[in-house]
Amino acid sequence: MRPNNKIDLQKIYAQLPQVDKFLNTNEIQELLKLYPRGLLVDQIRIQLDKLRTQIVQMNDEQLLSFELDQTQIISEIGREIEYALRPKVKRVINATGIVLHTGLGRAPLSKQAQQALGEATEGYASVEIELETGKRGDRHQLVEDLLIKLTGAEAAAVVNNNAAATLLTLNTLSDGKETIISRGELITIGGSFRIPEIMKKSGAQMVEVGTTNQTELWEYEQEINEASGLLLKVHTSNYRIIGFVSDVSLEELVELGRKYNIPVMHDLGSGMLFDLSRYGLPKEPVVSESVRLGADVVTFSGDKLLGGPQAGIIVGKKKYIDQIKKNQLARALRCGKLTFAALEATLRLFLDKEKLLEHHPVLRFMVRKESEIEQKALELKEKLSPIIGDRGEVIIEKGLSEVGGGSLATESLPTWLVLICMRKLYPEELGKRLRLSDPSIITRIVHNRIAFDFRTIREDEIELIAQALSKILNEE
Numbered sequence: 471m472r473p474n475n476k477i478d479l480q481k482i483y484a485q486l487p488q489v490d491k492f493l494n495t496n497e498i499q500e501l502l503k504l505y506p507r508g509l510l511v512d513q514i515r516i517q518l519d520k521l522r523t524q525i526v527q528m529n530d531e532q533l534l535s536f537e538l539d540q541t542q543i544i545s546e547i548g549r550e551i552e553y554a555l556r557p558k559v560k561r562v563i564n565a566t567g568i569v570l571h572t573g574l575g576r577a578p579l580s581k582q583a584q585q586a587l588g589e590a591t592e593g594y595a596s597v598e599i600e601l602e603t604g605k606r607g608d609r610h611q612l613v614e615d616l617l618i619k620l621t622g623a624e625a626a627a628v629v630n631n632n633a634a635a636t637l638l639t640l641n642t643l644s645d646g647k648e649t650i651i652s653r654g655e656l657i658t659i660g661g662s663f664r665i666p667e668i669m670k671k672s673g674a675q676m677v678e679v680g681t682t683n684q685t686e687l688w689e690y691e692q693e694i695n696e697a698s699g700l701l702l703k704v705h706t707s708n709y710r711i712i713g714f715v716s717d718v719s720l721e722e723l724v725e726l727g728r729k730y731n732i733p734v735m736h737d738l739g740s741g742m743l744f745d746l747s748r749y750g751l752p753k754e755p756v757v758s759e760s761v762r763l764g765a766d767v768v769t770f771s772g773d774k775l776l777g778g779p780q781a782g783i784i785v786g787k788k789k790y791i792d793q794i795k796k797n798q799l800a801r802a803l804r805c806g807k808l809t810f811a812a813l814e815a816t817l818r819l820f821l822d823k824e825k826l827l828e829h830h831p832v833l834r835f836m837v838r839k840e841s842e843i844e845q846k847a848l849e850l851k852e853k854l855s856p857i858i859g860d861r862g863e864v865i866i867e868k869g870l871s872e873v874g875g876g877s878l879a880t881e882s883l884p885t886w887l888v889l890i891c892m893r894k895l896y897p898e899e900l901g902k903r904l905r906l907s908d909p910s911i912i913t914r915i916v917h918n919r920i921a922f923d924f925r926t927i928r929e930d931e932i933e934l935i936a937q938a939l940s941k942i943l944n945e946e
């Protein structure tokens with residue numbers, strides 16, 4: 471029972487300052503020098519509302535002892551505003567060891583691509599203009615010559631991502647017609663890209679042949695009729711079946727396509743511009759090889775192993791690429807100047823294979839030697855030991871990193887981990903505080919410890935990690 475409830479509440483409400491009174495306090499005046507007035511007023515209202523809600527829920531005892539803590543409210547206002555104004559897209563230190571982490575924006579760009587972005591965003595940019603004639607140009611041509619040179623294809627186009635490249639190609643070549651695909655290649659990528667769904671959206675009628683583990687050429691041939699629009703081969707980039715397995719090679723499909731005059735599309739997913747085994751890495755399909763074997767259209771991502779911005783690259787026979795460029799959907803899926811600037815700079819790196827590794831962060835992380843990784847891990851361990859002291863433990867250990875991004879999915883690369891466990895801080899809580907550091911540090915948890923995987927940590931980030939940890943532990 472609360473006989474005096476009403477009176478109590480009125481009295482307490484009366485204690486709450488008006489917005490104007492808040493604005494006149496010295497603390498808020500200081501904040502007004504930093505933040506827009508409108509935001510501060512909104513935030514003061516929000517905090518006062520929150521307080522009223524709390525008061526309504528208080529019992530008599532709490533109500534009697536209630537005292538307004540203005541300093542606390544003001545510091546809360548400051549914190550909330552700072553939080554609201556903090557950019558959401560922030561630099562992140564990737565300590566997960568996953569080289570192509572979709573949650574962290576996939577490929578880290580080269581210095582050259584970063585410079586190109588700076589150049590393209592300084593003012594206006596040459597996106598659809600032929601500088602020699604002053605005439606309206608075609609934005610695909612910004613990178614088309616480079617792509618032709620690097621893949622051996624006749625023509626090229628660029629769209630928003632490889633999902634868009636697949637959708638657009640299917641729609642252009644097979645809308646209202648049938649696309650024949652092996653049941654072993656009906657893949658899902660990253661939860662939201664599914665071949666059957668994309669096919670449906672494109673207007674192509676999917677005709678499945680074979681089984682999950684066995685598909686033969688005659689099964690494709692049996693389904694060919696006047697309604698056939700396309701033969702599709704998809705690289706099963708993020709899984710592998712082993713055992714009693716056989717599929718139809720691209721060469722065989724190309725031969726079949728020629729026989730019936732039906733185009734063949736090869737979706738490579740990641741795709742690479744040369745054979746990675748030159749660096750001792752497992753082989754990922756090479757774009758120029760699919761082109762050489764006669765695929766009419768080949769699609770791949772700009773931000774997987776290529777190491778560029780998010781983009782979908784379509785290369786192939788000029789006849790088909792021209793149709794693709796003319797499709798109305800191409801307009802809806804097109805890229806902007808930022809993408810073209812970064813993609814052009816990334817592709818240029820591949821013209822000089824000798825210097826490629828030096829400039830290309832994705833490849834550099836992938837080929838990093840175990841001994842180099844171990845040395846960097848030791849460096850961090852040495853820095854952290856005195857910071858952690860007897861509050862916890864830091865050790866280094868061998869581990870495995872993934873390439874990620876649906877590339878080389880069945881391979882993992884040997885690495886070294888720095889593992890931390892704190893006596894008074896759960897790994898989940900420490901992981902959260904590292905994420906909320908500036909810059910954010912994203913880690914994994916291995917054997918119930920926070921793990922820093924040195925495959926993807928840059929030299930200059932070691933000191934930043936040590937500083938962040940020191941700050942976190944001193945706040946304890």
Ligand SMILES: *Cc1c(COP(=O)(O)O)cnc(C)c1O
Pocket residue numbers: 631632633634636659663704705706707708737738739740770771772781782875876
């Ligand atoms: C990754 C992938 C895609 C999707 O590419 P995005 O660039 O992520 O849109 C499509 N097909 C295959 C085989 C892939 O590996």
